[in-house]
Amino acid sequence: MVITPYLTLGAILFCIGLYGALSKKNAVIVLLSIELMLNASNLNLIAFARFGANPSLTGQIFSLFTITIAAAEVAVGIAILIMLFRNKGTADVNEMDSLKESQQQRPM
């Protein structure tokens, strides 16, 4: 068994997650897609821990930490989202556009 199927699967999942993160309207779904991307990278870690150049358990420990961080990030993310929802009244990511420049039309 070689490593390449696992890496390919990881790449597929990563790209699907990227697509979801950048195209979904609901902020919760965006977070979910980010989780998918993290999962894909976890799969890579575990695969290299098993089939890589120096197979050892370090990769699995790394992935345990990743899972922990991801869980914490989800918790904080949902909390922020709830607060945003209270302020804006919507969970639509397209409405969160305060980074936009102000709308003054400069005359030519």
Next chain:
Amino acid sequence: MLGNLAEFFGKGSNIAFFIFALFAIGGAVFMISFNRVVQMVTAMAFTFLSLAGLYVLLEAEFVAFVQVLIYAGAVTILMIFGIVMTRHDREEEVPRRPLHSVLLGLGSLALFVVIYIAIRQTAFPQGTFEAGEDNTLELGQLIFNQYVIPFELMSVLLTVAFIGAIILAKREED
């Protein structure tokens, strides 16, 4: 090529890999394509479970267990909580941004192609893997001997995270 395929499916682990991979990808794709958020979260949970199966195939049983516990359990429930707290309509409307979607699709496809080509071109050296007797025991020994400091830092981070989340999500007093 058919000979390769037959040889591939000869081994049982390959069949298992194939099935789990199919479910994982299927779950992800369904997540993208469903309309209702709850359906999306369910599909995602399915993907998480399939990934846990894959971890078992990769002889990382403890990680598989943690994956099921944390992802398919806690994270999914958190997502559902988030949905419940922030929704005012049930449907995920399809956004009208054709240029954005097309470019994004192309971009993701391109990214996949790049990574795939990189994977194909690389000759991965394969080392030998000594599977220990008890994966959990081995992991525990590794964590508490070599990686104890990251472990402690992780607990600090979790504490900070949950305090922060509570403060953020607290209702205004007045």
Next chain:
Amino acid sequence: MASVYSQYAWLIPLFPLLAFLVLTAFGRQMQTLGAYIATGCVLVSFVLSLFVCGERLGGNAQGYTWNNFEWLKAGNLSVSAGFEVNNLNALMLVIVTLVSLLVMIYSRGYMHGDERITVFYAYVSLFTFSMLGLVIAENLLLLYIFWELVGVCSFLLIGFWYHKPEAKAAAKKAFIVTRVGDVGLFLAILLLFWYMPGHSLDFTSIHNAMSDGKIAGHIATWIAILIFIGAIGKSGQFPLHTWLPDAMEGPTPISALIHAATMVAAGVYLVARTYDVFSASPAALAVVAAIGGFTAIFAATIGIAQNDIKRILAYSTVSQLGYMMMALGIGAYAAAIFHLFTHAFFKALLFLAAGSVIHAVQTQDINEMGGLAGKMKTTAWTFAVGALALSGIVPFSGFWSKDAILAEAFRHNMPLFWVGLIAAFFTAFYMSRLFFLVFAGEKRSNREAHESPASMTVPLIVLAVLAAFSGFVFTPFNDGFGVWLTGQEAADHANAIVMVLSTVAGVAGIALGWLMYGKKSIARDAVSGKVPWLHTLIYRKYYIDELYDAVIVKPLKGVGVALRAFDVYVVDGIVRLCAAAGFGLGKLGARLQNGQVQAYGLIMLLGMIILTVALMGRRFI
């Protein structure tokens, strides 16, 4: 004999220039003091011109040339500037300064009370400077500069009362029509520059090159015709005569100065100065004579049907200039210059007298005047002297000069002789018509006429004396003038037939005019009633203005409109397109900054892909 004063001839144009500069700088505070300054400067120039001309009258003075000022230098080519004084120049200096001086004195009375009087005197001084510079210029290029400057002054002075739209239009018309002629002169200069040995343009070199035959015959014809086109424009010959009658919108003193005595004579002067080129080409001389003769009779016929006193005199000027061109064309160099000399005096006199009349009755329509002889005695008798001189009645100056031309025509070119004779008849007729309608008969105007002030009548008297007696310098019995001017003995002798015929023509014209307008025994519309279409044709100046308007002006305006549309839509459009493109690109870029994280993420993804492919792609292709 040494030319003592000729060395200082360069000072002569500078005094009016000084007056111009002073008046332009300080005119606003000065008012009538400005008039005195200008008049004083021209008086000094006049005295100096008298000295320069006087010392040449001995007859043996050499032409004096000074051209040591190196003006342009480009590689091997160098053009020098300077001045030249010969007999022709000296005569012109005296004419120009004298008429200018008299006009300035006259204007003190005529333009009295005009609030822009110092501007007027400044322009007249500038004109005098330009004309004097033109006269003593040593090479064609310098002459061309002064030629243009004279045109500019004419433009400024015609449009002096710029609040009148007719004056503005007339000024533009004058400048544009003379400009058309100036193109011809410029092309001639270019041709001369190309073909002259050593690329020199001064008149001495031209004279030498022509007499040595260095320039081929057909080239000389082209050069001569092109020079003549310049003269046509400036001197108002057919077909570029249309500006001169309209130029009468300007104040009458400058009609006298510019459009009677001096500027329009510049065309004749130019042909005379470059006569060596014309002499080398008989074809060009024939063209000159033909156009001159045609113009003489053409303008005379128009003059008999006009009702504006100044326009009648303007057509008369065109006609007399035609006589001068005709004379040059048939080789009568001395006669042409002599006619220029006498014409300057009597035409200026006629214009100034007309100005006096206009000043008194405030109208220019002769049908509204009448019976002014009683109240305006000086004006009347000076006008009569001028009219008689113009009609060619012995012993006034016009008789001798016109007779000289007709005698030469009789000898060389009979058709032109008859043309000149008939034009003389018409000339006499319209002058007597003018005189009787204005000064005789019963009063038709409502205003009380009074004689003009002394500042206006004294120049009239001076000019009348000159118009009466200046002819005696060149009669068939005394050809001193001709010898002095051309250095050759005049070959002809008195021709009695010509003298009799020209007198008959003049007297007949006056008699007809008296019968129709003085005694009224023939009705005014005896002829015009029978052939009203002919009268309309003449009165409307043969519809030449309308023809030019339809054929030239309107298409040019159409081209102008088209070009303007091109400018606004295409050229401006391109500029606006560039600006809009930049703006559009900016707006496009602004869409990237829409504040949405997903868009930023997409851009990052695409950028990363592109970078990766660019950096690593070479390995896989």
